[in-house]
Every structure is written in C-alpha cells, then in structure tokens.
Amino acid sequence: MQAELIEIRNHLSQHEPFEDLAPETLDKIAGRVDVAYYRAGSTITEFGQTATDLHYIRSGAVEIFRRSGELYNRLSEGDIFGQFGLMMGKTVRFPAKALEDTLIYCIPADLFQELWETDEIFADFVEIEDRTRLRTAVARKGKSGDLLTDKVTRLISRPTVSAPDTIRLQEAARIMTDEGVSALLLMDESGPTPVMSGIVTDRDLRTRAVTEALPSETPIRDIMSTGLITIRSEAFIFEAMLMMLHNNVHHLPVVHGEEPRGIIGLSDIIRYESQSTLFVVSNIHRQQDVRGLKAVSKDVRDSFVRMVNEDANSKMIGSAMAGIGRSFCQRLLELAEEKLGPPPVPYCFMALGSMARDEQLVVTDQDNALVLDDAFEPAEHDGYFQEMAKFVSDGLAACGYTYCTGDIMATNTKWRQPLKVWKAYFTDWIENPQAEALLNSNIFFDLEGIHGETRYTDELKALVAAKAQKSQRFLALMARNALNRTPPLGFFRTFVMEQDGKQNDTINLKRRGTAPLSDLIRIHSLACGSRAQNSFERLRAVADTKLLPEGSVENLRDALEFIAIVRIRHQALAIEAGKEPDNNVRPEDLSPFERRSLKDAFQVLSNGQKFLRYRYHAPTGRQLQ
Structure with a gap:
C-alpha cells in the first residue's frame, strides 16, 4: 500500500x-x-x-x-x-x-x-444526531454488573419468619434458633390486619438482652427496633446496598405493597457483592479508636477500584463512597461521645457538598457543620461541641478526608449554631441575596443530616424548598455564580487546557465539568421546590415540571454521567498505577471515543449555562455594582 x-x-x-x-x-x-x-x-x-x-x-x-x-x-x-x-x-x-x-x-x-x-x-x-450520540456513549460506557440489574428478591432464600410483638424474650430467641434466622420480624396483631411493628436481631439479643441480663420473661417490645426501614420487592440489589450504607442497618425487610416477602441481611449482600463496600462500612463501625479507623481507611481505595472495574455507574460509586464517608463521621461522633460524655443538648451533624449529594469520590475534603438544639447556650455548652468538632475533624483528616481550605467545618464557630440561627442564615441568603455571600455559602444548599437529630436538617431543607422558588433575585444571583466555571471547549470545539504549573495541558474534570453541572442542576432544583440533594434525583424532580426545554433533562443527565465516569476511571487507573489520584486528565490519554464524547458532554454543559443565564436573567458583574 x-x-x-x-x-x-x-x-x-x-x-x-x-x-x-x-x-x-x-x-x-x-x-x-x-x-x-x-x-x-x-x-x-x-x-x-x-x-x-x-x-x-x-x-x-x-x-x-x-x-x-x-x-x-x-x-x-x-x-x-x-x-x-x-x-x-x-x-x-x-x-x-x-x-x-x-x-x-x-x-x-x-x-x-x-x-x-x-x-x-x-x-x-x-x-444518531449530536443530541443523542452522548446517550449512546453513556450506554456504551455504562455496562453494569448484576448489582445494578438483579432485584432484591434474588437474595431472599426463604419466606419471612415473623411473630406477634406480644411474645416474650425467651420465645423470640427460641423461634430464631429453631428457624435458623438472624432476624425476626415482629407484627402488631391488634388490628384487623397484622402490620409490621419492629424487628429483633441476633445483635439485639446480645447487646440489649444478654449484656444487660434481662429476664427471659421480658416483653420483646422492650428491645425490638422500631421505625422499620423497608425496601420494595421490585428494587435492585444496589439500591438495598445504598439503603444499608445510608442508614447503617444490617437487615432490610423486603415488602410487596404492605406485605413482607422476606428479610435480606448485610451478609447476603456481602456474599453477592464483589466490591465489598458494605464490608468496609461494617468494619468501620467495629473500630474502637481513630488508629483503627485510619487502618480501615486504606481499604476505601481498593473498594473504589473494584467498583470501577465492575462497571458500576457514577451514581452507585458516588453513593457508596459517600456512605463510607458518613460511616467514618458516625463512628467518630460515637467515639467522641464516649470520650466527652453525653452531649449537653441534642445536635445534628450535617454533611455538606458531595457527601450530602451522594456524589463523593476518593479525592475529597471534609465539608460539615453542627446544627444544635435551640436550648444551646454558648457559654455553657459550646466547649463540649468545640471539642467534639475538633475530634471528628482531626479523625477525618487522619482517614484521608483533608481539612476544608475554606474552613467550612464544624470547628468554625460560625458553622456550629442552634437551629434558629441556621434558619436565619438560610432566610437571609435567600431573601436578601448578595452575590459574594452566595458564592461562599453555595455549598450549604447541598445538606444532609447524618447523625443525631436529623429532623433538624429536614426542617432546613423544607425551609429552603419553600423560600428559594419564590425569590427570583436569589435564583438569578445563584445562576450568575454558577456561570463562573465554564466548560473547557474552545471556539472550534477544541479542548482548552489548564495552564497552572504542574497541571499544564490537562483538563480538570471536576472544576470544569461535574462541578458546574452540579451547580446548574441545583439551581433548577431550587426553582422547582425540590428537597432532593443528589444531582440525578434533582434532575428527576425537574423533569416533572416544564422548567426546561424538551430533552434538556436527559442531555444533562447523560453529560453528568459521562464526565463523572471518565473522572472516576481516571482516578482508578492512577490508584492501580500506584499514583496519587486527581481530577486532571490529559486528552492524549483518552481514547478517540472518550475525547469525542467529552466534547459532546461539554457542549451540553455550555448549552445548559446559556439557558441558565436566559431563564433566570443572571446579572453580569457590571449589573451588580
């Protein structure tokens, strides 16, 4: 030739x-x-x-x-x-x-x-035209393992073992022994139809009955766990895994409508799940000090890489990593209470940013705050919470979650306040918005209570959902700030590289991709009054409205998924090569398929930002003067 x-x-x-x-x-x-x-x-x-x-x-x-x-x-x-x-x-x-x-x-x-x-x-x-090519790219990249496609019913090996909640401790233990189960579902049979009222597990028998030497005639109601968290029979196994991670529970009743079909346990998913993310979480909660938690933290990256190699999607990986991060926080808070004694007033430890959105990866810092009961008196109580915040923050740093460079941590007195002050913060941000103040407080609009009185953060989310959609100036200024980070595309659809020293000739997929996408999705979500925190869940809420042009929600979802998964796989490859993972990729290290699809995804982001400016009349810097 x-x-x-x-x-x-x-x-x-x-x-x-x-x-x-x-x-x-x-x-x-x-x-x-x-x-x-x-x-x-x-x-x-x-x-x-x-x-x-x-x-x-x-x-x-x-x-x-x-x-x-x-x-x-x-x-x-x-x-x-x-x-x-x-x-x-x-x-x-x-x-x-x-x-x-x-x-x-x-x-x-x-x-x-x-x-x-x-x-x-x-x-x-x-x-396939440009608007659908990216969708094909996401589908091609998003091949998933059985965790994403198999239903939870696959893990049910036997019918539900249940008993009336009126039985005694000894009878409950006998039923569990005879049936060979580690969890017994308890039913309230006082009405015309029995309903689930609680659950008792082997662990409950050990920690609440044997350890406290309760008599055998003790009513089982005294030790059963109430407020049952259940999962639908049509749900996928990965949803059960994320539910266990999020709520730190080891057993989930599977229900069809209101009828229990079986109980799946932590061990069932660990046996089924090759990534063993739940094993990492279980191991975290067994540690007795910060040194032990630091040792467990070494398993986090291995778990991350295994999930990537199993072709899990970005939502599953982000949720799993956030679940692990929450578990570190929860265990550190428990250890802090053991060290300092019971808290003087109720509190809620609040996660912010990527952990709250269930979009955390292995390159992350800590963003958190404390919401305290309104009975909080600074002179009397703040010494306790200051020590708690420092213990948790230092512990997270030891486990690989670096300190926040912007000082958005509970160690900062400003972010350690009673509920009424937090409500005043959010009300002021929304009703009296200032561009610079919103730029610094943007992260607080991704919030999730992860320990303590989580109803406090539920109240804050309700307040934000009610007020934000009514304040056009707030939405306009949030949109204006969201336009500060643009996608790395030049006039000829060529990549615009970073030029900041050691990261020369790279693209920062977080700063120029997933972060601005999360920003614009958050604004649309606030505008429609949604309380969702995860970007994909927010898009689902936006899709139920007529807020965006037809097809825009699907395009944004595909763009976010593709950029996120390229970022995730870049980090996994670095870990496997023994390098420190980061967010900066070199286009020459990507396949032609990835380069082309990234351009499509960045174009979706660019179009989304243009619509953001139009939809919310985002002011320019000159208009703000």
Whole structure:
C-alpha cells in the first residue's frame, strides 16, 4: 500500500465511526477516498444540491448551518458531516463552509451506502444526531454488573419468619434458633390486619438482652427496633446496598405493597457483592479508636477500584463512597461521645457538598457543620461541641478526608449554631441575596443530616424548598455564580487546557465539568421546590415540571454521567498505577471515543449555562455594582 493511503487509513482508524471497522474495510475506504482542499471562508456544500460524499475532516474547521442560515455546529479534525443528506434523498440538508483552511477526505456515496447497510456500529453512529450520540456513549460506557440489574428478591432464600410483638424474650430467641434466622420480624396483631411493628436481631439479643441480663420473661417490645426501614420487592440489589450504607442497618425487610416477602441481611449482600463496600462500612463501625479507623481507611481505595472495574455507574460509586464517608463521621461522633460524655443538648451533624449529594469520590475534603438544639447556650455548652468538632475533624483528616481550605467545618464557630440561627442564615441568603455571600455559602444548599437529630436538617431543607422558588433575585444571583466555571471547549470545539504549573495541558474534570453541572442542576432544583440533594434525583424532580426545554433533562443527565465516569476511571487507573489520584486528565490519554464524547458532554454543559443565564436573567458583574 502506498504511503499516502497508509496515512489516510491510519488517521481514519483513530476516529469514530471508523475505529471499529475491520482492517480490510479501512484499506478499501482509504483506496476510494478523494482528497479536497478548501480555503477559509469557501463553501463546501450548499442546501439542496446533490449529496455525493461523506465528508471527513482531516485538518481544519468547518461550520454547519441550518437552511435558514443559523449556525448549527462547528466541527474539527476527525468529525464527519454530510451523512444525513446521503441517507435522506441524496440531497444536502445542512450547508457547510470552511471556517479555516481545511483538508477533507471525501468518501463516495456508494461506499457510504455499503457501510451503512452492512456494518451495525457504523450505521448506529451515522444515524444518531449530536443530541443523542452522548446517550449512546453513556450506554456504551455504562455496562453494569448484576448489582445494578438483579432485584432484591434474588437474595431472599426463604419466606419471612415473623411473630406477634406480644411474645416474650425467651420465645423470640427460641423461634430464631429453631428457624435458623438472624432476624425476626415482629407484627402488631391488634388490628384487623397484622402490620409490621419492629424487628429483633441476633445483635439485639446480645447487646440489649444478654449484656444487660434481662429476664427471659421480658416483653420483646422492650428491645425490638422500631421505625422499620423497608425496601420494595421490585428494587435492585444496589439500591438495598445504598439503603444499608445510608442508614447503617444490617437487615432490610423486603415488602410487596404492605406485605413482607422476606428479610435480606448485610451478609447476603456481602456474599453477592464483589466490591465489598458494605464490608468496609461494617468494619468501620467495629473500630474502637481513630488508629483503627485510619487502618480501615486504606481499604476505601481498593473498594473504589473494584467498583470501577465492575462497571458500576457514577451514581452507585458516588453513593457508596459517600456512605463510607458518613460511616467514618458516625463512628467518630460515637467515639467522641464516649470520650466527652453525653452531649449537653441534642445536635445534628450535617454533611455538606458531595457527601450530602451522594456524589463523593476518593479525592475529597471534609465539608460539615453542627446544627444544635435551640436550648444551646454558648457559654455553657459550646466547649463540649468545640471539642467534639475538633475530634471528628482531626479523625477525618487522619482517614484521608483533608481539612476544608475554606474552613467550612464544624470547628468554625460560625458553622456550629442552634437551629434558629441556621434558619436565619438560610432566610437571609435567600431573601436578601448578595452575590459574594452566595458564592461562599453555595455549598450549604447541598445538606444532609447524618447523625443525631436529623429532623433538624429536614426542617432546613423544607425551609429552603419553600423560600428559594419564590425569590427570583436569589435564583438569578445563584445562576450568575454558577456561570463562573465554564466548560473547557474552545471556539472550534477544541479542548482548552489548564495552564497552572504542574497541571499544564490537562483538563480538570471536576472544576470544569461535574462541578458546574452540579451547580446548574441545583439551581433548577431550587426553582422547582425540590428537597432532593443528589444531582440525578434533582434532575428527576425537574423533569416533572416544564422548567426546561424538551430533552434538556436527559442531555444533562447523560453529560453528568459521562464526565463523572471518565473522572472516576481516571482516578482508578492512577490508584492501580500506584499514583496519587486527581481530577486532571490529559486528552492524549483518552481514547478517540472518550475525547469525542467529552466534547459532546461539554457542549451540553455550555448549552445548559446559556439557558441558565436566559431563564433566570443572571446579572453580569457590571449589573451588580
């Protein structure tokens, strides 16, 4: 093969949809290609003319227009155009013009037709427009293991073992022994239909009965756990895993409607789940000091890498890592209470940012606060909570959660306040918004109570949901701040690299990708009065409204998933290579598929930010003066 044809073949093989074609097919294409050169500003195709070729950009840049003359897209090296005209009547649908001096490989219509009819991957690619190509990329990247596709009923090995909640301790222990179960579901049979009232486990018998030497005639109601957390029979195993992580429970009754179908336990999922995330959480809660927790923290990255290698999606990985982070916080708070004694007034430890959103990864800092009961008296009580906050913060740092550089931690007196003060904070931020103040307090609009009186944070979320949607200036200023971080796309759909020393020629996928996406999704969620915290759940809430144009929610979801999963896999590869993980990727380290799909995802973000400015009339810096 001539050197020129080899060069054409090799270049085609680096870009979709040619990268997956057989070598002999690439040779055939290279042998049929005509090379055309267009000077900047010259017309390549005109609307309505006969479509004769599929155009592949070897170098340069091309603008694609609608028939009205409106700019439709900008394409660069490796992109194709003209396929829609070839597939629909053999006439040009989208005129094209060279934006700069451009070299194009022209693939004849008959060869395009042959590829379209005989190669499924090629056909799928050329039939999908830009707005749906990213969805295909997410589906291609998002192959998942059984955890994501198998229902919880798969783990049920026997019918539910239950008993009336009126029985005595000894009778409950006998039933559990005879049936060989570690959990007994207790039923309230006082009404016309029995209803679930509680559960008792082996652990309850050990810690609440045997340890305290309770008599055998003790009513089982005295030691059973109430406020049952259940899971639907149609739920997936990964949902059960996340529910256990989030609530720190070891047994979940599976229900169909109101009827119990069985009980699944922590051990069932650990046996089923190769990532063993729940094993890490279980191990955290067994530790007796910070040294033990620090030792367990070494398992977190292994768990993260195993989940990535099992093709879990970003929502599952983020939720699992956040669940592990919450468990470290919960155990440190328990150890703090053992050291300092009972708290002088009730409190709630509040997670902020990625932990609250269930979007935490292995490169993270700590963002938290304390919401105290309104009976809190600083002179009398703050010494206790100051020591508690320091103990927890230092413990988290020892376990790999670095201190917050912005001092958004419970160690800061400002973020260790009674509920009424927190309500005043949020009310002031929303009703009297100032751009700079909102920039610094943005993180507080991702909040979740993870220990103590979590109803306090429920009240704060309710307050935010009620007030935020009514304050257009608040939403406008939040939108204005969200536009500060733009996607790394240049005018010609080329990547704009970081230029800050050691991270030169990289893209920060958090700062320029997932973070601005989370920002704009949060604003839409606040505007529709949702209390959801997770970005994907927020999008689901927004989808129930007419807030965004048709298709926008799906595009934002796909963009967030793809950027997040590329970021996640970049971190996992660094860990496997013995390097310190970060958020900075080099485009040359990505496959052509990933580079193209990232551009599509960043374009979705760019379009989302344009709509954000339009929808909320986001002011510019000059308008704020």
